[in-house]
Amino acid sequence: MxxxxxxxxxxxxxxxxxxxxxxxxxxxxxxxxxxxxxxxxxxxxxxxxxxxxxxxxxxxxxxxxxxxxxxxxxxxNIDSQIPNKVVDEALKYKKIKSLVKYNIVQREKIFGNSRFDFKLSNELGEEYYLEVKGVTFEVNGKTMFPDAPTKRGKKHLLELIESKRKGFGAGVLFLIQMSNVNSFSPYDDMDKDFGEALRLAYNNGVDIFAYECIVGENLITLSKSVEIIL
Structure with missing residues (x-):
C-alpha cells in the first residue's frame, strides 16, 4: 500500500x-x-x-x-495503524495462501470478550477469526513480539483458542514491519505469559503466521512468510 x-x-x-x-x-x-x-x-x-x-x-x-x-x-515502519491496513490489502489480493478460500473480509468483529481485527468467511458458511500483531523488534535478523508486556495480547490468544474450540477457524498473524529478516519468535524475556499463551494457542490448533514486508519511504506491503520458532 x-x-x-x-x-x-x-x-x-x-x-x-x-x-x-x-x-x-x-x-x-x-x-x-x-x-x-x-x-x-x-x-x-x-x-x-x-x-x-x-x-x-x-x-x-x-x-x-x-x-x-x-x-x-x-x-x-513503527506505525501501529499500518499492520491492519497492510493485512486487509493482502487478504483482498489473496496474498496469504492459507486464507485464500475466504472472500468476505470484515474488520473489527467481536467474538466473546474480544474484538478481533478480522472476521473472514465465504459462501460455504466457513468462518475464521484473525488477529494481527505488528512487529518492530529485531536483533541480528531475529524478530520478536512483544517489545513491551501485553495482557491484551494474551487475552486475544486465549479467545482465539475458544473460537477454535467452538468450530471456527482462528489465527494470529505477526506482521513484521521490515524486510530481510530470518525468523520470528515470541519475546519470552519481555513477556513470558504471552509466549506461553502463543504456544498454547498453537497446540490447540490456532494458526500462527509471520510475514515480513517490503518497506519504502512511501509504501509498505506484505511480502513473504518468515520461519516461526516457538
Whole structure:
C-alpha cells in the first residue's frame, strides 16, 4: 500500500513519553506524534534518521506522525495503524495462501470478550477469526513480539483458542514491519505469559503466521512468510 500523504526525513532527538517525540526537521526542533505505544528503545536512538508523515488537521496538536526509523540500512515502519491496513490489502489480493478460500473480509468483529481485527468467511458458511500483531523488534535478523508486556495480547490468544474450540477457524498473524529478516519468535524475556499463551494457542490448533514486508519511504506491503520458532 502507498502512503498517500507527504513524507519527510528528519533526525530523532528524544521521546519524553509514549505518544510524543522531538525531531529536527530542516534545522528546527519539532514535537511529533508517535503512533506506537511500544518501547522501540533499540531503534529510537538520538541521532537516528526517521520518517514523518504530514497530517494536516486543525484539531491536532502536532503536524507530523513519526512512522518509520532507519536502523543502519534497514527501514522499520513503527506505525501501529499500518499492520491492519497492510493485512486487509493482502487478504483482498489473496496474498496469504492459507486464507485464500475466504472472500468476505470484515474488520473489527467481536467474538466473546474480544474484538478481533478480522472476521473472514465465504459462501460455504466457513468462518475464521484473525488477529494481527505488528512487529518492530529485531536483533541480528531475529524478530520478536512483544517489545513491551501485553495482557491484551494474551487475552486475544486465549479467545482465539475458544473460537477454535467452538468450530471456527482462528489465527494470529505477526506482521513484521521490515524486510530481510530470518525468523520470528515470541519475546519470552519481555513477556513470558504471552509466549506461553502463543504456544498454547498453537497446540490447540490456532494458526500462527509471520510475514515480513517490503518497506519504502512511501509504501509498505506484505511480502513473504518468515520461519516461526516457538
Amino acid at each position: 502507498l502512503i498517500g500523504k507527504r513524507v519527510f526525513i528528519a533526525e530523532f532527538t528524544r521521546r519524553p513519553n509514549r505518544f510524543e517525540a522531538y525531531v529536527k526537521l530542516n534545522g528546527e526542533e519539532l514535537i511529533v506524534h508517535v503512533p506506537n505505544t511500544g518501547r522501540c528503545k533499540e531503534i529510537l536512538i538520538s541521532g537516528s534518521t526517521v520518517l514523518l508523515r504530514e497530517e494536516i488537521n486543525p484539531s491536532r496538536k502536532t503536524l507530523y506522525d513519526l512512522i518509520a526509523v532507519y536502523k543502519n540500512n534497514k527501514l522499520i
